[in-house]
Amino acid sequence: MRYSHVRNSPTVNDVIALVTGATQGLGLALAAGLAQRLGPTDTVYLTGRDPDKVKTAVQAIPNSGAEVRGELFDVADPQAAQRLAQRIKERHGGIDIVFGNAVMRIGPDDNPREIIDTYTQVNNFGTTRLLRAFAPLINDNGRLLIVASSLGTLHHLAPVLHQRFTEASSLDEIDQQIAEWRDTTKAGRVSAWPAFINIPSKIGQVAAVRVLAEERRGDLDRGILIAAVCPGMINTPTSALWWDVSTAPTPAQAAAKLLDLAQAPVKPEHFGELVRDGNPIPFRSADPTRARPGRATSG
Numbered sequence: 532m533r534y535s536h537v538r539n540s541p542t543v544n545d546v547i548a549l550v551t552g553a554t555q556g557l558g559l560a561l562a563a564g565l566a567q568r569l570g571p572t573d574t575v576y577l578t579g580r581d582p583d584k585v586k587t588a589v590q591a592i593p594n595s596g597a598e599v600r601g602e603l604f605d606v607a608d609p610q611a612a613q614r615l616a617q618r619i620k621e622r623h624g625g626i627d628i629v630f631g632n633a634v635m636r637i638g639p640d641d642n643p644r645e646i647i648d649t650y651t652q653v654n655n656f657g658t659t660r661l662l663r664a665f666a667p668l669i670n671d672n673g674r675l676l677i678v679a680s681s682l683g684t685l686h687h688l689a690p691v692l693h694q695r696f697t698e699a700s701s702l703d704e705i706d707q708q709i710a711e712w713r714d715t716t717k718a719g720r721v722s723a724w725p726a727f728i729n730i731p732s733k734i735g736q737v738a739a740v741r742v743l744a745e746e747r748r749g750d751l752d753r754g755i756l757i758a759a760v761c762p763g764m765i766n767t768p769t770s771a772l773w774w775d776v777s778t779a780p781t782p783a784q785a786a787a788k789l790l791d792l793a794q795a796p797v798k799p800e801h802f803g804e805l806v807r808d809g810n811p812i813p814f815r816s817a818d819p820t821r822a823r824p825g826r827a828t829s830g
């Protein structure tokens with residue numbers, strides 16, 4: 532089955548898709564699902580930071596459907612997103628589906644002061660670099676989706692910090708807020724930032740998507756969806772470090788919901804929003820005093 536948003540031109544109708552952090556977990560399942568749903572003239576770029584893992588992941592995908600091409604892409608490398616975007620542009624002219632999925636795995640025993648540099652480099656600056664590099668390449672009817680989390684809403688953040696993410700109006704300003712959070716964390720200063728660093732990081736990702744979508748609102752008229760997506764809780768080794776996920780959906784099950792969203796006609800109410808199970812989740816909480824930080828079931 533081909534995607535409903537496949538371009539109709541007889542000369543330019545191959546679908547090009549890319550997934551970051553696709554060597555395991557949800558990313559690998561997204562790449563496998565795309566390969567299965569797309570056709571033999573389509574291409575799925577399965578990307579990761581480690582050449583051996585990329586090769587192993589490509590080999591793990593059954594040889595049917597789209598062509599799966601492994602590509603090195605370390606999202607922490609400040610130049611890598613632009614380099615890869617340039618290569619894709621030269622090879623294909625543009626791209627149809629991008630999933631920004633990569634995440635640095637952390638556990639409860641990690642010291643935030645020691646890991647925050649790499650963590651923000653991968654999860655946040657890596658995301659804004661991906662958005663800057665690939666947004667101009669998205670073809671009509673394309674999808675630019677960042678895998679975030681339901682933890683990425685202001686509901687989970689102290690109200691005194693909200694305006695940092697509601698008043699920022701460019702990706703540079705979002706990066707600035709993330710840099711200030713990183714520096715506060717590194718300095719070990721007492722602050723309103725939550726101890727679970729996944730929360731500000733995911734809020735930063737969602738805020739970045741919101742800002743970009745606002746800048747590129749005209750993309751909606753071209754049938755493009757720019758959105759953050761929450762896969763819900765998944766049974767992966769990363770989430771197992773924090774929660775009992777033994778009964779949570781598998782990566783393949785979680786990926787199917789995100790692929791369904793990518794395949795469905797664009798709903799304007801999804802544009803620039805965080806979408807979970809087909810529904811936008813409000814970024815701003817109606818009543819922050821009712822916030823319940825750190826709910827393990829948020830996903």
Ligand SMILES: NC(=O)c1ccc[n+]([C@@H]2O[C@H](COP(=O)([O-])OP(=O)(O)OC[C@H]3O[C@@H](n4cnc5c(N)ncnc54)[C@H](OP(=O)(O)O)[C@@H]3O)[C@@H](O)[C@H]2O)c1
Pocket residue numbers: 551552553554555556557558578579580581584604605606607608632633634635636653678679680681761762763764765766767768769770830
């Ligand atoms: N698991 C859940 O319950 C859950 C819930 C909500 C949201 N999410 C989100 O879903 C996404 C995937 O989560 P997951 O549980 O599947 O994570 P995972 O199993 O830990 O996989 C993370 C992927 O990111 C890659 N990665 C790490 N650093 C990278 C870098 N510098 N450059 C490129 N790739 C890099 C890893 O590569 P290596 O193989 O080289 O380590 C791996 O392929 C994340 O954005 C996560 O926040 C997950």
